Amino acid sequence: MVKAMELEEAIKNRRSIRKFKDKSVPREVILKLLDAAQWAPSACNKQLWKFILIESDEIKDEVVKRSGANSLIKRAPVAICVLYQGGYSINKLSSYQSAAAAIQNMLLAAHANGLGGVWLTGIGNTLEIKRVLNVPHAYEVIALVVLGYPEEISRPPKRKDVGELYSVDGFDFPAEATYPTVYSPRTWTVGEISRYRDNSIRATSPTPDSFAFGAGDEFKNECALANSWLHGAGKGLRLMELLPFAGTHTAQIASNDDVGEYHIFELSDEPCAFTQERLRRMGISREVIPSLGDVDKIPLPDESIDSVVCFQKLEGLPDFRPIVREVWRLLPPGGSFLLSFRNKASFYWPYYLKEYRFGKEEVWNYGPFEPITYFTIARYLRQVGFRLEDTVGLSLLPVALGRVTHGWLSQFCRLVILRCRKGQ
Numbered sequence: 001m002v003k004a005m006e007l008e009e010a011i012k013n014r015r016s017i018r019k020f021k022d023k024s025v026p027r028e029v030i031l032k033l034l035d036a037a038q039w040a041p042s043a044c045n046k047q048l049w050k051f052i053l054i055e056s057d058e059i060k061d062e063v064v065k066r067s068g069a070n071s072l073i074k075r076a077p078v079a080i081c082v083l084y085q086g087g088y089s090i091n092k093l094s095s096y097q098s099a100a101a102a103i104q105n106m107l108l109a110a111h112a113n114g115l116g117g118v119w120l121t122g123i124g125n126t127l128e129i130k131r132v133l134n135v136p137h138a139y140e141v142i143a144l145v146v147l148g149y150p151e152e153i154s155r156p157p158k159r160k161d162v163g164e165l166y167s168v169d170g171f172d173f174p175a176e177a178t179y180p181t182v183y184s185p186r187t188w189t190v191g192e193i194s195r196y197r198d199n200s201i202r203a204t205s206p207t208p209d210s211f212a213f214g215a216g217d218e219f220k221n222e223c224a225l226a227n228s229w230l231h232g233a234g235k236g237l238r239l240m241e242l243l244p245f246a247g248t249h250t251a252q253i254a255s256n257d258d259v260g261e262y263h264i265f266e267l268s269d270e271p272c273a274f275t276q277e278r279l280r281r282m283g284i285s286r287e288v289i290p291s292l293g294d295v296d297k298i299p300l301p302d303e304s305i306d307s308v309v310c311f312q313k314l315e316g317l318p319d320f321r322p323i324v325r326e327v328w329r330l331l332p333p334g335g336s337f338l339l340s341f342r343n344k345a346s347f348y349w350p351y352y353l354k355e356y357r358f359g360k361e362e363v364w365n366y367g368p369f370e371p372i373t374y375f376t377i378a379r380y381l382r383q384v385g386f387r388l389e390d391t392v393g394l395s396l397l398p399v400a401l402g403r404v405t406h407g408w409l410s411q412f413c414r415l416v417i418l419r420c421r422k423g424q
């Protein structure tokens, strides 16, 4: 009999591993893992799984290039494409679940053999993967699993108390245990948004390329603009970033030498810990100072911060006004507020409607959001007493993502960056 303690430890200590040693995995070890996989239960014991080992760099490159799959595949010694033959279950439940059971067995066996890996469904167009790997029509790509010897093992992402997981004889959970399924943050409470972010932050992946939107010219230009404006604000700045979430922008701003103190404001501890871990892993020595509170209660005294930055977060709140009033309170007269937001008065709005409002049944990891117009934000900033100093737009047209636009046209770009100052 397996010792219960050892099994429990193996289950709890397995982590998703996303950084591997440069060391290949012997074929016999992989075969051990596949053997563990095939001892998983399968619907009607059909065992219709197949596993393609992707070891060659050319095939890995081709898979990533053609499907848009997570580029992690290229950095792992081996990727396994998990297939299941369809046609035997009307709604695919049996195929998916049999394959999932096999994957979990494989990951546990990897852990037991000193390897690590991650289960990937962020693999883009699976039809393209099938083409690259010559998979016949009857099989479906269920997931890719990347494996190797761990270079880094992250801290475990939060799990819930077991007591919160069940009810007896019917669905009986407090309202806050579920989330709205719509993208508009106006139907969410701030608490729901915060819990959602905590659970979906993927605390095990604070690497620069963990987040697709972290790449690209738009992101680079947004950070470059913010850095140049902060540079103009003078040395020793006390800066606060609002809601850094996974720290994607923080990592680009934190090395700015003009910043003396870098505060981050968040709704809960998880994003702060994630952001700090991300900076550490990227070798950025900056200490960020976390403050936790509510959008209408940032726990710092009046006029204690020189500059506030907020990147693409206002449009993720049910109401952006309370936090803007808090920014006003935190800044001394003349203090600057730099914010960026996805703009409703741009080509992005119809795309958003199609992709998110009408297109998706569930909200993606970064939580709900809805673009806001420049006019709505600018009007409110003025009402609170901010003086608008500069507006820059990025991505006026979908064919020129990231291109910088100045002047009145900036108000019609996908991303608007605004700099304003608290009136004297």
Ligand SMILES: Cc1cc2nc3c(=O)[nH]c(=O)nc-3n(C[C@H](O)[C@H](O)[C@H](O)COP(=O)(O)O)c2cc1C
Binding pocket: 014, 015, 016, 017, 070, 118, 119, 120, 121, 122, 123, 156, 157, 202, 203, 204, 205
């Ligand atoms: C069905 C499924 C799909 C997943 N897809 C991805 C993915 O596309 N990219 C990724 O980085 N992690 C992916 N993961 C890994 C989860 O992010 C990870 O399991 C979760 O954050 C918990 O961390 P842990 O595995 O270390 O306990 C996936 C996990 C599952 C079960």
